Structure formats: structure tokens, C-alpha cells
Amino acid sequence: GAGVSQSPRYKVAKRGQDVALRCDPISGHVSLFWYQQALGQGPEFLTYFQNEAQLDKSGLPSDRFFAERPEGSVSTLKIQRTQQEDSAVYLCASRPGTGLDTEAFFGQGTRLTVV
């Protein structure tokens, strides 16, 4: 597709359940980012991939959060044993290269609600 695609758009999970969120970046984009956006807040950085390498995971809030991009294209963000505070919109973004000067293209996000 032409843009960054995320699925599902909405996910309701029972507390304790594991979830997997998918991101299809723009084809050929080297850099991929995951952000968490709580209601009324700005996006908070979670993790960054350059191709298949996860270069920065400093923003992952706990060891229940895990992200991968095994072939350098599609990425999955997995949250284990979900808790209510995990409820947020999870945004994925991709950049063509690794330079700071290129804009990041964002998907529409996955809204996760933990009940």
C-alpha cells in the first residue's frame, strides 16, 4: 500500500491476555518506530528498528513489551499479560532512511483497550 498500515485498528483485551499488534511500513523504508499514545497525551517513543536490527528499545515500559522486525519489513509489537495501564493507541511510523532530516510517516494506530 501507499502508506503505513496497522492492524487491527481496534483491540479489546481482557486483563492478563497477550496481544500482538502489526505494522506494515511503507515498502523500502529502513527505519521503523513504535509509539504509545495515551489519551490526551503526545506519542511516547517505545522502540526503533533499522531494517531488522532493534537499535533502541529504551522506551519499552516493561519486559512485558516486546517488538520484532525479523525480515526488516513488517513489525509486530507484542504485549504479554496486558494490564489496564496498557490501554492506549499504539502508533507505528516509518522513515525512508536513517537520517534525522526525513519525515516519519505514521499509520492510523491500533487502539488497545484492556478491560
Place this chain on the structure above:
Amino acid sequence: AQKVTQAQTEISVVEKEDVTLDCVYETRDTTYYLFWYKQPPSGELVFLIRRNSFDEQNEISGRYSWNFQKSTSSFNFTITASQVVDSAVYFCALSEDNDMRFGAGTRLTVKP
């Protein structure tokens, strides 16, 4: 530590008014980029502008203009003659390394 501060949480104006959204950033790097994104109700972040730390020229694009001042670490965004379609949340962001750090956003409501 908060690196991007958008002090205005919400702004409400009447159509055709001019409005300025403030952004103050903090960095020790000499090379960095600043961005503005718009987030309409649909949720997708839409890129508006990018500015590097070595280019302090102000920029105008239609009704939008940006004022970058390194001396005050500010990168403010002005919408001239606002329209209802400008209603959205606007985010300022700083890119120093591989990541991009966002402010908390300013919700702009333009009333007819």
C-alpha cells in the same frame, strides 16, 4: 526529562482569527531537527514541516508559518485566517538521534 514543551493544552478561536501554537525544546546537540505534525480526529499524524538546527529562516506555506529561534529554543507555528478544518491536535517534535520526541500537543478548536 521532557524535551519538548507545548504549554498550551487547548486553544479555541473563531474562524478567520490568527492563532499561534508555541513549542519550546531542550537539547544539547548541535544537530537536530524540529517537526510539526497535525493529528485530526481520524488519528493519523500528518506531517506539516521539518526544520534543521542550522536553518533559522522562517517559513511560510499558504496560511501556515513557522518561527524558529535558537536563542530561545522555540519553534512556534502560526495559522493565519484559521478555518474550521484546522481543528485538530498539533504536535511539535524534536529529532536528535534515531528517535523523535513529541510534546504533549495543543488541541486547536476553530469555531465557525
